[in-house]
Amino acid sequence: MADFDRKAREALGLDDPLRLLVESVQDCAIFLLDRDGHIVSWNPSAERIKGYSAPEILGRHFSVFYPQEALERRWPQHERAAKEGRFEDEGWRVRKDGTLFRASVAITALRDASGKVRGFAKITRDLTERRHQEELLRQSEERFRLLIEAVQDYAVFMLDTQGRVASWNAGAERIKGYRADEIIGEHFRAFYIEDARERRWPEEELRRAREQGRFEDEGPRLRKDGRIFSANVVITPVYDHRGVLRGFAKVTRDMSEKKRVEALETADRQTQEFLAVLGHELRNPLAPIASALTLLARKPTSDPAEIWVREVLARQTAQLGRLVEDLLDVSRITRAALVLDRKVADVRPILRHAADASKQWFDQRHQSFVLSLPEEPLVAEMDEVRLGQIAHNLLHNAAKYTPDGGRIGMTPEMLSSAFELFKQAKQGLDRAQGGARRGPHAGAAPSSSAGGARRRILVVDDKRDAAQALRLVLEGDGHEVQVAVDGPSGLALARQFRPDVALLDIGLPRMNGYELAQRLREEPSLEGTLLVAVTGYGQMHDRARASACGFHHHLVKPVEFGALQQLLREAV
Numbered sequence: 282m283a284d285f286d287r288k289a290r291e292a293l294g295l296d297d298p299l300r301l302l303v304e305s306v307q308d309c310a311i312f313l314l315d316r317d318g319h320i321v322s323w324n325p326s327a328e329r330i331k332g333y334s335a336p337e338i339l340g341r342h343f344s345v346f347y348p349q350e351a352l353e354r355r356w357p358q359h360e361r362a363a364k365e366g367r368f369e370d371e372g373w374r375v376r377k378d379g380t381l382f383r384a385s386v387a388i389t390a391l392r393d394a395s396g397k398v399r400g401f402a403k404i405t406r407d408l409t410e411r412r413h414q415e416e417l418l419r420q421s422e423e424r425f426r427l428l429i430e431a432v433q434d435y436a437v438f439m440l441d442t443q444g445r446v447a448s449w450n451a452g453a454e455r456i457k458g459y460r461a462d463e464i465i466g467e468h469f470r471a472f473y474i475e476d477a478r479e480r481r482w483p484e485e486e487l488r489r490a491r492e493q494g495r496f497e498d499e500g501p502r503l504r505k506d507g508r509i510f511s512a513n514v515v516i517t518p519v520y521d522h523r524g525v526l527r528g529f530a531k532v533t534r535d536m537s538e539k540k541r542v543e544a545l546e547t548a549d550r551q552t553q554e555f556l557a558v559l560g561h562e563l564r565n566p567l568a569p570i571a572s573a574l575t576l577l578a579r580k581p582t583s584d585p586a587e588i589w590v591r592e593v594l595a596r597q598t599a600q601l602g603r604l605v606e607d608l609l610d611v612s613r614i615t616r617a618a619l620v621l622d623r624k625v626a627d628v629r630p631i632l633r634h635a636a637d638a639s640k641q642w643f644d645q646r647h648q649s650f651v652l653s654l655p656e657e658p659l660v661a662e663m664d665e666v667r668l669g670q671i672a673h674n675l676l677h678n679a680a681k682y683t684p685d686g687g688r689i690g691m692t693p694e695m696l697s698s699a700f701e702l703f704k705q706a707k708q709g710l711d712r713a714q715g716g717a718r719r720g721p722h723a724g725a726a727p728s729s730s731a732g733g734a735r736r737r738i739l740v741v742d743d744k745r746d747a748a749q750a751l752r753l754v755l756e757g758d759g760h761e762v763q764v765a766v767d768g769p770s771g772l773a774l775a776r777q778f779r780p781d782v783a784l785l786d787i788g789l790p791r792m793n794g795y796e797l798a799q800r801l802r803e804e805p806s807l808e809g810t811l812l813v814a815v816t817g818y819g820q821m822h823d824r825a826r827a828s829a830c831g832f833h834h835h836l837v838k839p840v841e842f843g844a845l846q847q848l849l850r851e852a853v
Contacts, residue, residue: 310405313391316398318343318357330407332377343403346374348381374405383408436533439519442526444468444487456535458505469531472502474509490516490529499536511536560609564817564838565744567605570598571839572750579757602839609819620821621664628659628668635672638721642680643689650676650689673721736849739780740764741771741797742815743789747838751784751815754842760849768792772800780810782852784836787816787827795830802831811852815840 310327312320319342323335331338331346338345344357351357351372367389374384385406390398436453438446445468449461457464457472464471470483477483477500490496495517502512513534519527577591636652643650679689738755742748743766752762763778765771768789775783783801787794798812811834814827819837827835834848 308406310403310407312403314343314388314401314403316400318401321400327405330376330382330405331374337377346405348373348375371408383412434534436531436535438531440469440487440516440529440531442528444470444483444529447528453533456504456510456533457502463505472533474501474503477501486514486516487529490518491526494518502533511540556608560605561817563601563605563608565747567598567602567839568815569744569747569750570594571602572747572754572842574598575754575842576750576757598839621667622821623662623664625660625662626665628661628663629654631665631669632672635669635676638673639676639680642677646680646683646685646687648680648683648685648687648689670721734850736760736781736852737778738762738849739771739775739778739783741766741768741783741789741794742786743767744786747786751840758846758849768794768797771797775801775807775810776804779806782811782813782849784813784815785832787814787818787823795826798827798831813848 306324306326308326310330311324312327313322315321319340320338321340323333323338327338328334342357344352347357367387369388370386372384372386373381374386375381385408387404389402391400391402393399434452436456437450438453439448441447445466446464449459449465453464454460468483470478473483486496486498495515497513497515499511499513501509502514503509513536515532517530519530521527574591574595577594582588582591632652632654636650639650642648676689679691683689738760740748740751740755740762741764742751745766748764748766752764755762763774763780765774768791771783771785771789772792785794785797789797792800794814794816798814801807801810801812812832813834813836814832815836815838816823816827817838819835824835836845836848
């Protein structure tokens, strides 16, 4: 067989240098065929690719490498028939072990000096791995294409180097309104408002993307129907493996809903802040009104009209106080700022107290009410003050919406929704009563008892009506009272007057109540002065700050005068 190989190669004019070159090739099977298609040479790569050793294959017809289907259609003969030049093909071939592989084949006719075909040179390259990688790449690209096309929340599309739309996904159609066949090939300036087009902003975006490697912008964009929407846009240049710019990837997100939600959140936050400030400001006029009512209650009168006016003022002032507290509670709850002072306690005393406090309303309307509590303690973790308010408000509302002579209670329908905000039972069109919740502080019955021993009291409040009304009430109890309307004058007056008790507003001009309290505590001559904060700010952190600044007590406007009298009586 070796002799056959040598003679064949000599007959074809193959010299030794060329043989060395062919045998050194690693990636291609290179071999010679005689004029009839018999194999007359075999290089090492041919053995590696096709599986035959040289002794096994030399002299055999090259049709042995073709699958049955190709043999049946006489494809080997078709390839060998290319006697006039060169033939190329790509298809399936068979290895010695019967496995198929994908091959790239080139057959070239070999001619002698006279031009006569003496045989054929055949080069076969195994494309299996390359085709496998190409298929993996194709599948990957297909998955990526399907992914991009399926995205609904973002407009993802390609622009060519000039800014014309080259691809279009479902999100782009949803957001911008164009179908692919309507927009592909059009310049992307169609998405920009007139002002942006006039100043060539689309072209500027592409320029910046090229220079910076990425460009991001947020602003108005146009839909197909002419509507403007707020968009976030990211443009990224796309380069090929040689670094040549092939176009731009553009991702657009519709920000309209996000902007709308942000606007609503901002409006809600501003509303809650407004309610908190409003509640505080409403407390200020209530303070002098409550004090003035206390003074009126001390003056005897037999005039029915005046008695009625006093009762109306007392009731409505109390109602205003409750409404202010409701307003502040709503603000605290919606801002998650309501602080509960939780501790374990017996519920029964709280419910008894609420029932006792509500008895006056039941008696006025001849209503019957039965409180049934077990003998054993009802222990729970709770905020005693808030639970008392809840029970008190429920009983107060029950009295208002129960007919005269009726039995206090709730229908099953009302019970299921009793704790909804501002919920009321059905009423007539006259709406004779309104919902109520609180009432332990504002408008409580004035105390007629004196405030204990005579005290020197300093009142510092920039609300002159409130300060003077409180002064008159305190003087009516026999106390000596001095008034200042700002922090510095209050400090100067305190040094001169040396009060036993100082009632300080917090929101003072020039020096606030916290600063004033700290300055007073630094005065050796005022070491024994009792400092009481009298303010519209009554949240837990307000009380904590007052305590940290040196206040002994914290009263919330409008001050219940009975509580103030009790404080003065207990002061050492």
